Amino acid sequence: MDKASTSKGGGHSRRPLSPHLQVYRPQLTSVLSILHRMTGVFLASGAAMLCCWLLTAAAGPDYYAWSIWFLTSWAGYALLFIWSFCLFYHLCNGVRHLFWDIGIGFSLRATYNSGALVVGASLGLTGLSWAIGLAVYFSG
Amino acid sequence: MRIETPLARVRGLGSAKEGTEHWWMQRLTAILLVPLGLWFVAEMWLLVMRGADHAALVDWLQGPVAATLLILFSGAMFYHLKLGLQVVIEDYVHHKPKKWALLIGLSLGCLIAGATCVYSIIAIALKG
Numbered sequence: 001m002d003k004a005s006t007s008k009g010g011g012h013s014r015r016p017l018s019p020h021l022q023v024y025r026p027q028l029t030s031v032l033s034i035l036h037r038m039t040g041v042f043l044a045s046g047a048a049m050l051c052c053w054l055l056t057a058a059a060g061p062d063y064y065a066w067s068i069w070f071l072t073s074w075a076g077y078a079l080l081f082i083w084s085f086c087l088f089y090h091l092c093n094g095v096r097h098l099f100w101d102i103g104i105g106f107s108l109r110a111t112y113n114s115g116a117l118v119v120g121a122s123l124g125l126t127g128l129s130w131a132i133g134l135a136v137y138f139s140g
Numbered sequence: 141m142r143i144e145t146p147l148a149r150v151r152g153l154g155s156a157k158e159g160t161e162h163w164w165m166q167r168l169t170a171i172l173l174v175p176l177g178l179w180f181v182a183e184m185w186l187l188v189m190r191g192a193d194h195a196a197l198v199d200w201l202q203g204p205v206a207a208t209l210l211i212l213f214s215g216a217m218f219y220h221l222k223l224g225l226q227v228v229i230e231d232y233v234h235h236k237p238k239k240w241a242l243l244i245g246l247s248l249g250c251l252i253a254g255a256t257c258v259y260s261i262i263a264i265a266l267k268g
Contacts, residue, residue, distance in 0.1 A: 037228060040221075040224045040225075040228075041224075041225065041228060043221070044221050044225060047214075047217055047218060047221055047253065048253065050214065050217075050257065051214070051253045051256050051257050051260075054214075054256070054257050054260035054261060054264075055256050055257075055260050057194065057197050057198075057201075057260065057264055058259070058260035058261075058263040058264050060194075061193075061194040064193075064194045064197070065194075068192065068193070084181065087177060087181065091173070091174060091177050091178070094170050094173075094174070095174060097170075098167065098170060098171065101167060129181060129185070132185070133185040133188060136185070136189055137185075137188055137189055
């Protein structure tokens with residue numbers, strides 16, 4: 001038997017393996033699944049920023065100015081926008097996962113519908129959040 | 141009947157015996173983070189409206205509700221973050237020394253960052 005069909009962890013066991021992920025055409029379900037993980041990992045940098053922001057605030061106005069300098073730079077605004085989308089996506093898809101956990105929405109049709117709903121909701125919430133926030137900011 | 145592979149039996153590892161706790165705490169923090177995450181975004185926009193300067197932040201955090209909710213938010217977030225990234229490391233990093241270095245770094249990093257957030261919030265809240 002060729003090497004590709006031997007299990008990596010099983011030593012000499014000769015069970016068949018499924019092909020690697022790249023073989024499959026991307027589907028909404030698989031793309032949203034990996035996006036949940038990717039947004040989660042990226043949100044870790046946002047958590048680090050929150051920590052730095054609070055620490056500089058506790059240290060006093062002089063240090064807090066560093067956080068404001070960074071967050072109001074172009075890179076800062078870009079990061080804030082991406083963080084906000086990642087947060088809304090991870091939150092919406094997380095709720096989808098919680099429904100699965102209690103056994104709701106497992107059919108193929110429901111999975112695709114909830115996936116589309118999560119995409120719409122996270123894009124909508126990101127747009128709405130920035131639209132309301134910026135509108136109020138510039139009017140006041 | 142044994143359902144473990146021969147290699148697993150030789151290594152003597154068996155099940156991890158702690159999967160339920162990990163799974164449960166990830167869900168518990170997730171449930172907590174849904175309302176807190178939305179609250180946090182709304183509060184950030186309100187803070188921007190008030191100029192987002194140091195005085196506005198101190199003023200906001202000196203309310204008992206805001207300080208308590210932000211402590212809960214940062215604590216639940218760093219806990220949830222630790223559980224999530226732990227699985228990512230376990231899934232993708234197979235080189236054992238590297239894996240354990242990352243897992244230790246993750247645990248300590250989240251503990252330190254979480255403690256820093258809690259200290260900072262209390263320090264700001266009690267400064268007035």
